[in-house]
Structures are given as structure tokens and as C-alpha cells.
Amino acid sequence: MDAPTTTSSAGNDGGGNSGDWGWFTPSRKQPDDQPRSPESDGAADDRSADRPVNPIRPAGTEAERRPAPPAPAPAPPIPPASAVPPASPFAPASAVPPASAVPPASAVPPEAGREEHQRPDEAPTPQGARPAAESVFTAPETASPDAILLRRTMAEIEPVSDKVTSYFYALLFVQHPELRPLFPAAMDAQRDRLFKAILTAARLIDDPDILGDFLSRLGRGHRKYGTRPEHYPAVGECLLAALTRYATNTWSDEAEAAWVRAYTAISQIMIDAAAEDELRAPAWWQAEVVGHEPRTADIAVVTVRPDQPYPFLAGQYTSVETPWWPRVWRHYSFASAPRADGLLSFHVKAVPAGWVSSALVHRARPGDVIRLGPPAGSMTVDHSTDNGLLCLGGGTGIAPIKALVEDVAEHGRQRPVEVFYGARSDHDLYDIDTMLRLAQRHPWLSVRPVVSDGPTSGLSGRLPDAVRQYGPWNAFDAYLSGPPGMIRSGVDALMGVGVPSHRIRHDSIEELMAAAE
Numbered sequence: 001m002d003a004p005t006t007t008s009s010a011g012n013d014g015g016g017n018s019g020d021w022g023w024f025t026p027s028r029k030q031p032d033d034q035p036r037s038p039e040s041d042g043a044a045d046d047r048s049a050d051r052p053v054n055p056i057r058p059a060g061t062e063a064e065r066r067p068a069p070p071a072p073a074p075a076p077p078i079p080p081a082s083a084v085p086p087a088s089p090f091a092p093a094s095a096v097p098p099a100s101a102v103p104p105a106s107a108v109p110p111e112a113g114r115e116e117h118q119r120p121d122e123a124p125t126p127q128g129a130r131p132a133a134e135s136v137f138t139a140p141e142t143a144s145p146d147a148i149l150l151r152r153t154m155a156e157i158e159p160v161s162d163k164v165t166s167y168f169y170a171l172l173f174v175q176h177p178e179l180r181p182l183f184p185a186a187m188d189a190q191r192d193r194l195f196k197a198i199l200t201a202a203r204l205i206d207d208p209d210i211l212g213d214f215l216s217r218l219g220r221g222h223r224k225y226g227t228r229p230e231h232y233p234a235v236g237e238c239l240l241a242a243l244t245r246y247a248t249n250t251w252s253d254e255a256e257a258a259w260v261r262a263y264t265a266i267s268q269i270m271i272d273a274a275a276e277d278e279l280r281a282p283a284w285w286q287a288e289v290v291g292h293e294p295r296t297a298d299i300a301v302v303t304v305r306p307d308q309p310y311p312f313l314a315g316q317y318t319s320v321e322t323p324w325w326p327r328v329w330r331h332y333s334f335a336s337a338p339r340a341d342g343l344l345s346f347h348v349k350a351v352p353a354g355w356v357s358s359a360l361v362h363r364a365r366p367g368d369v370i371r372l373g374p375p376a377g378s379m380t381v382d383h384s385t386d387n388g389l390l391c392l393g394g395g396t397g398i399a400p401i402k403a404l405v406e407d408v409a410e411h412g413r414q415r416p417v418e419v420f421y422g423a424r425s426d427h428d429l430y431d432i433d434t435m436l437r438l439a440q441r442h443p444w445l446s447v448r449p450v451v452s453d454g455p456t457s458g459l460s461g462r463l464p465d466a467v468r469q470y471g472p473w474n475a476f477d478a479y480l481s482g483p484p485g486m487i488r489s490g491v492d493a494l495m496g497v498g499v500p501s502h503r504i505r506h507d508s509i510e511e512l513m514a515a516a517e
């Protein structure tokens with residue numbers, strides 16, 4: 001479902017034509033030093049002939065932009081960061097407003113994460129993106145002039161990214177309080193997710209295919225937060241203001257122009273993807289809990305009935321919001337292939353301080369209603385080949401592997417499927433009975449439990465090591481699902497035994513990251 005269908009940005013010619021910026025018009029150094037006051041919000045403020053225009057002309061969808069709209073009303077200025085007096089709400093990060101004024105949230109609400117195993121040190125990794133061997137902020141030799149400028153800015157702000165992020169959100173919510181209700185009450189650990197997403201997108205600016213895919217998913221995923229096209233310019237203004245303030249050595253008219261072009265392109269792709277998605281799918285589904293089966297002290301299988309048909313593919317995941325933590329969304333994979341009765345199941349492990357996971361395991365009961373975002377992910381079975389499937393499922397990562405097995409069974413083609421199911425202890429193999437039953441029913445399926453930290457009657461050790469002992473795997477497509485560390489070492493192991501990278505599938509590491517709460 002994730003094929004990106006984006007349109008090119010109006011005015012985003014990338015050529016540095018300063019007279020034609022599309023809807024997102026660049027700001028320049030402000031001629032005065034005055035912070036914006038509520039009274040100065042009116043457009044009249046901006047009408048002096050030499051007053052540069054700030055980038056807050058509302059964007060529309062691609063359809064709304066056709067035919068070209070009349071010239072926009074000038075927008076109110078953002079104070080240059082250096083002009084912000086200490087008493088102003090746009091105080092430096094060190095003097096950032098009290099907690100109530102600094103929502104600990106990402107600006108456009110962040111894409112959800114899994115709660116388990118957050119790796120806050122990691123930047124989002126769009127699916128298919130090549131990991132950079134060098135620093136992510138080092139421009140490759142082939143980089144475009146804009147990409148070089150963007151990366152210079154990012155390299156400069158990286159050491160102070162916390163401050164930039166704080167300033168960005170403070171500014172956003174003080175200047176645009178109407179956006180605050182889109183965010184959870186508290187999302188400290190997720191605070192930098194939007195910022196990271198923007199920086200990731202900026203880093204990919206020379207890679208339109210990967211960028212388009214990444215941003216289209218992001219745009220569609222933001223529908224459930226209530227994000228509207230008119231919110232994007234607000235984010236863009238605050239992004240530029242934060243960069244202006246903290247990238248003092250590398251900031252220039254050229255850098256600003258490059259950021260404006262980049263942000264214009266980024267937001268337009270997201271807006272267009274969301275608009276297109278709106279024509280064919282709801283922003284979210286409501287789903288009633290109809291089953292809640294504890295499997296261990298901290299793992300439950302939760303089954304829900306969506307309020308309308310929910311199309312998805314085995315191997316995909318969705319985002320889940322509980323009634324107890326509004327606007328806090330977490331990813332869970334579907335634990336079954338699509339069922340005739342329309343029910344959906346998730347395997348949830350309550351992690352320490354995991355708000356959503358704890359609520360789903362310890363609090364949810366039949367009759368409760370949760371919300372689901374759209375399906376996502378490309379860890380799906382390629383039915384155009386007869387290759388075998390080599391599946392590594394670690395912990396609750398076995399959930400989508402079970403769905404893949406069911407999918408193969410339903411398609412009726414006898415392909416060998418080899419499942420390695422890893423856990424810390426025998427006790428943690430909470431779904432082994434189900435998997436072994438499937439193996440009894442289907443002669444093409446074999447299931448091997450692998451226990452890493454305790455005595456077992458199955459295989460001992462870590463999943464990647466166990467897989468190396470079997471094979472050969474050259475006629476197999478590989479599917480990995482589990483903790484990020486397992487995915488990384490599993491990919492290394494598989495490539496080490498000759499499985500080419502294009503035949504290895506897993507959810508992106510970013511999507512496996514949790515939000516520690």
C-alpha cells in the first residue's frame with residue numbers, strides 16, 4: 001500500500017532562482033530587531049516594500065493548487081533568533097519557558113515507534129536508504145550544491161541538537177498554540193523525532209526516490225494526528241528560526257535558500273501523499289478489543305474488531321493509540337494474515353515505562369476501544385517466486401512471522417519455510433505451541449526454537465548463530481523481525497553466508513525503535 005504517488009513541488013526547481021520559490025517563500029535577515037508581538041500578527045506589518053517575506057503562505061494539496069492561486073497575502077515575520085529578548089517567549093534554550101510552555105513533543109506529531117528497545121541515538125532510516133559509511137552529515141562528492149549547504153548546517157547544529165530542538169518546539173507552540181492539541185500531553189523521549197525526520201529528509205534531498213517514499217509514508221502516517229496542509233508552513237518557519245539561531249557559522253542567504261527549497265519539497269510531498277490517501281482510506285480506524293489473552297506476566301495477545309474493513313498484507317504493521325494515552329501511538333505488527341472475520345491480533349510485551357504497551361497488556365479488556373492508523377511496512381511475501389522463506393523471529397517479533405506463514409499457507413504453493421524462533425529462555429517462547437501446531441499441519445514448514453540465555457531442549461545461542469549452522473540459504477528469501485540488535489546481526493550473518501541484501505527483508509530500524517516513556 002505504500003507506493004508513493006507524489007507530485008513535484010511547485011516552485012521547487014532546485015535551481016536557486018530567488019524570484020520563484022513556490023508557496024514557501026524564503027525569509028531573509030529581518031531589518032528590525034523586534035520580536036513579533038500578538039498585535040503585529042497582521043499582514044499589514046509585512047507590506048513594506050523592502051520587507052522580505054517569511055515562509056508562511058499556507059500550502060494546499062496539489063489539487064487545491066491548481067490553477068495557480070493568486071499572490072498570497074504577505075505573512076507576519078518571525079523574529080530573528082538573535083533579536084529575542086530574554087523575557088520573550090522565544091528565549092534561548094537554556095532559559096526555555098516552563099514545562100507547560102515547552103511541550104515535550106515533536107512538532108508535527110512524530111510517527112509512532114515501537115515501545116520496546118528505543119535507540120534514541122539513531123536517526124530515522126527510511127526503508128531502502130543506504131547506511132552512510134561516513135558521518136551522515138558528510139556530503140558525498142556527487143552532492144548537489146543544496147545538499148552541501150544543508151549538510152553543513154546539520155553538521156553545525158548536531159552537537160547542540162537538544163537546544164535546537166527545544167527552541168524549535170518552544171517557538172512552534174508559542175507562536176502556533178493551535179497546534180498544541182495535536183500532541184500528547186507529554187512525549188519527552190520523542191521530542192526530537194520530527195526534527196530527526198526533517199533532517200533525514202534533508203540529508204536525502206539528492207535521492208528523490210528514497211526521499212519520496214520516506215516522505216509519502218510520513219505524510220500518510222500524519223493524517224491520524226490531524227495534521228493539515230496549513231500546519232506545514234508553521235513548522236517550516238520555526239525550523240528556519242531554530243536553524244538561524246544555532247547554525248551561526250554556516251548560515252547564509254544561500255543556506256537559507258537551500259533550506260527553504262528543501263522544506264518546500266519535503267512538505268509538499270507529505271501534503272500530496274496525505275491528500276491522495278484521503279481519497280481512499282480513513283485517517284484512522286476504531287477497533288474494539290474482543291480478546292485479551294495473557295501469555296506470560298508481561299506479554300498478551302490482543303485481538304480487536306475494526307469498525308470498518310481494514311485491508312492489509314501479512315507482514316505489515318500498524319500504529320495503535322489507547323484511550324488511556326491519547327495521541328500516543330505505537331507500532332505493532334499484525335500477528336495473523338488477513339482473516340475472513342476481519343479480526344486483527346497483536347502480540348504486545350509490556351516494557352518498563354511503556355505507556356501504551358503496559359496499558360494494552362495490563363489494562364485493556366474486551367469492550368475497550370482503541371484506534372488504529374493505516375497499515376505500513378514492506379516485509380511482505382513475494383508471491384511471484386517459489387524461493388523458500390527463511391524467517392528469524394525474536395521475542396514478540398515472531399508475530400509478523402506467524403502472519404507470513406499463514407499467508408504462504410493460504411496461497412497454497414508449497415514453498416519451504418524455515419522459521420527460527422528466538423527467545424531469552426524457554427519460558428519466553430510464548431507462542432511456540434501455535435508455531436509447532438502450524439508445523440504439524442504444513443509439511444513445508446519447520447520451526448526451530450532458539451534460546452539464548454538459559455537451558456533448553458531446543459537450540460542454544462543467538463538466532464544469527466543458529467541460522468549459520470543450517471542452510472544453504474541461497475534459494476531463500478530472508479525475513480527478520482525482532483529487536484534492532486538482532487536485525488543488525490542477523491543481516492550481517494545472512495549476508496555472510498551469501499544471501500544477497502536484496503533478498504533480506506525487515507522493518508526499518510527506525511520503526512523498531514521505541515519511545516521510552
Ligand SMILES: NC(=O)C1=CN([C@@H]2O[C@H](COP(=O)(O)OP(=O)(O)OC[C@H]3O[C@@H](n4cnc5c(N)ncnc54)[C@H](O)[C@@H]3O)[C@@H](O)[C@H]2O)C=CC1
Nearest residue numbers: 114116117332333394395396397422423452482483485486
Ligand atoms: N510486537 C510486535 O508486533 C513486534 C515486535 N518487534 C520487536 O521485537 C522485539 C521483541 O522484544 P523482546 O520480545 O523483548 O525480545 P528479546 O529481547 O527477548 O530478544 C528476542 C531474541 O532476540 C535475540 N537478540 C536480542 N538482541 C540480540 C542481538 N543484539 N543480537 C542477536 N540476537 C539478539 C535474543 O537472544 C532472543 O533470542 C522488540 O524490539 C519489538 O520492537 C518486531 C516486530 C513485531
